[in-house]
Amino acid sequence: METTIWQEYQNENVTVLGLINTSDQSLINNFVAENSITFPILFDPGSSGGVQGGDTYDDYYMPNDGSPYPRDFIVDQEGILQYANNEIDTEWMMYVLNELIGDSSEGIAGDVNNDGLINILDVIQTVNIILGANPNPTDYELWAADMNQDGNIDILDIVLIVNTILR
Ligand SMILES: [Ca+2]
Ligand SMILES: [Ca+2]
Numbered sequence: 001m002e003t004t005i006w007q008e009y010q011n012e013n014v015t016v017l018g019l020i021n022t023s024d025q026s027l028i029n030n031f032v033a034e035n036s037i038t039f040p041i042l043f044d045p046g047s048s049g050g051v052q053g054g055d056t057y058d059d060y061y062m063p064n065d066g067s068p069y070p071r072d073f074i075v076d077q078e079g080i081l082q083y084a085n086n087e088i089d090t091e092w093m094m095y096v097l098n099e100l101i102g103d104s105s106e107g108i109a110g111d112v113n114n115d116g117l118i119n120i121l122d123v124i125q126t127v128n129i130i131l132g133a134n135p136n137p138t139d140y141e142l143w144a145a146d147m148n149q150d151g152n153i154d155i156l157d158i159v160l161i162v163n164t165i166l167r
Contacts, residue, residue: 002039004093013101017040017041017042019041020041020042020044021043025043028041044057062086064087071084072085102140109147110144110161114140125145126157126161129145147160147164
């Protein structure tokens with residue numbers, strides 16, 4: 001969590017919060033020190049003080065056959081839960097995060113329909129966005145169509161996509 005998620009994504013407006021189900025500050029301090037954690041760790045009100053229970057723990061409880069591994073959740077920009085797991089799966093977490101932040105490494109600028117090729121279909125998709133024929137373009141489509149990354153999708157981007165095709 002520290003290295004794979006927090007170190008990699010903190011500059012992508014991703015916030016990592018730990019929530020430990022104890023109100024015992026020394027337990028939290030030990031955990032932070034032992035694991036070299038730099039993201040914020042909150043404690044769970046309602047815990048009796050040992051590592052058990054707590055208001056948030058109870059609200060988000062997911063059975064996991066007694067595994068000591070904690071639960072991981074990803075909440076999107078709208079406050080909607082997009083991921084919940086009671087086993088560690090950083091690959092899956094990275095996939096979800098990349099989808100949410102529209103990580104450019106997941107696609108090619110100009111490949112608006114995300115089929116791995118830049119061709120006339122992408123020009124058509126971009127024209128559709130400009131003309132409003134695609135009234136709800138996805139974050140990925142908006143990113144891929146904005147070839148010059150100026151925040152607008154317009155004829156300049158079409159020219160750049162066509163240039164890429166003709167190159
Ligand atoms: Ca394409
Ligand atoms: Ca543009």
